[in-house]
Amino acid sequence: MRYAMLAGETGDWTIDAIRPVRGAPLGEAPRLQVVEAERADGLPAQWRLDGVVSNIRYATAHEAAALRARQEGLGRPEARRAVLIPIAKSAAWWALAQDERRAIFEETSHHTAIGMEYLPAVARRLYHGRDLGEPFDFLTWFEFAAGDTPAFDALVARLRASAEWTYVEREVEVRLSRP
Amino acid sequence: MRYAMLAGETGDWTIDAIRPVRGAPLGEAPRLQVVEAERADGLPAQWRLDGVVSNIRYATAHEAAALRARQEGLGRPEARRAVLIPIAKSAAWWALAQDERRAIFEETSHHTAIGMEYLPAVARRLYHGRDLGEPFDFLTWFEFAAGDTPAFDALVARLRASAEWTYVEREVEVRLSRP
Numbered sequence: 001m002r003y004a005m006l007a008g009e010t011g012d013w014t015i016d017a018i019r020p021v022r023g024a025p026l027g028e029a030p031r032l033q034v035v036e037a038e039r040a041d042g043l044p045a046q047w048r049l050d051g052v053v054s055n056i057r058y059a060t061a062h063e064a065a066a067l068r069a070r071q072e073g074l075g076r077p078e079a080r081r082a083v084l085i086p087i088a089k090s091a092a093w094w095a096l097a098q099d100e101r102r103a104i105f106e107e108t109s110h111h112t113a114i115g116m117e118y119l120p121a122v123a124r125r126l127y128h129g130r131d132l133g134e135p136f137d138f139l140t141w142f143e144f145a146a147g148d149t150p151a152f153d154a155l156v157a158r159l160r161a162s163a164e165w166t167y168v169e170r171e172v173e174v175r176l177s178r179p
Numbered sequence: 180m181r182y183a184m185l186a187g188e189t190g191d192w193t194i195d196a197i198r199p200v201r202g203a204p205l206g207e208a209p210r211l212q213v214v215e216a217e218r219a220d221g222l223p224a225q226w227r228l229d230g231v232v233s234n235i236r237y238a239t240a241h242e243a244a245a246l247r248a249r250q251e252g253l254g255r256p257e258a259r260r261a262v263l264i265p266i267a268k269s270a271a272w273w274a275l276a277q278d279e280r281r282a283i284f285e286e287t288s289h290h291t292a293i294g295m296e297y298l299p300a301v302a303r304r305l306y307h308g309r310d311l312g313e314p315f316d317f318l319t320w321f322e323f324a325a326g327d328t329p330a331f332d333a334l335v336a337r338l339r340a341s342a343e344w345t346y347v348e349r350e351v352e353v354r355l356s357r358p
Binding site: 002052054055056057058059060061063064094095096097098099100102128130131132133 | 181231233234235236237238239240242243273274275276277278279281307309310311312
């Protein structure tokens with residue numbers, strides 16, 4: 001399923017801050033909404049990012065089962081904070097074979113294992129944009145209670161310090177809240 | 180890069196036969212062309228299938244190097260035959276974890292290893308459609324000299340006999356030629 005993230009005048013989420021982490025930033029806007037892409041055409045937006053929820057790319061059956069056992073869905077009533085992190089990786093990353101990317105992603109950078117430590121507090125949903133010709137390869141959506149903001153900050157700092165992140169060419173952090 | 184396969188009145192390739200292998204067929208048409216998707220909008224077509232050339236999904240670095248060493252590109256002057264095989268796999272396939280799909284694809288079904296045996300005679304290009312919301316998950320384009328048609332027939336028969344193919348829900352075979 002293809003979704004669109006629309007930044008503009010309307011949306012359930014208030015944009016508290018847009019922080020460029022690496023490369024070109026995104027423009028300021030007051031609010032954000034996530035809608036099915038076919039419903040987004042024609043809606044006004046200051047910017048729009050699309051992505052599809054797709055199949056697992058790196059996790060093993062064992063890892064996927066561990067994630068399913070611990071994770072919770074989006075939309076929990078207590079989850080009043082969200083962060084959208086759009087990322088583009090380099091051509092060098094995409095030219096790697098599957099086993100080389102997997103080794104950097106998990107055996108070296110422990111991407112899944114780190115994320116697991118913050119479950120169920122920090123719920124996560126991944127959207128893929130690269131094959132759509134979008135400017136970002138991934139849109140990752142994190143959702144958590146306000147009190148879990150320090151845990152989220154630690155999670156994202158650990159990932160940014162990993163070997164995998166040396167392949168990240170563009171990254172923006174969009175901090176969101178809802179009342 | 181996103182491409183469109185357009186079946187209709189025009190195109191370099193003559194459609195010699197369209198054979199439904201499993202599931203719903205595709206309509207008859209005289210000719211076929213492959214164009215960049217953004218150039219295809221508005222062009223008349225009896226049917227259109229889109230796909231993107233994307234990164235490697237299963238091959239290891241060792242396998243990818245072996246493929247690069249043996250394979251040749253599309254468009255060789257002697258390659259007057261082509262076959263387009265659109266395929267959709269089942270929800271059960273896409274629900275598998277990465278290691279489970281890899282094991283069926285290669286360790287059990289020897290997909291890459293079988294294809295390698297027919298290089299460089301049978302050139303191949305893979306287009307991904309699933310994340311685009313297309314009816315087919317993959318469009319595979321094979322190109323070879325007329326004299327290598329029996330080799331192609333053996334290649335595709337071996338793949339269809341594999342464990343991987345038990346996950347194929349829809350498949351069509353479009354036989355093409357150019358003078």
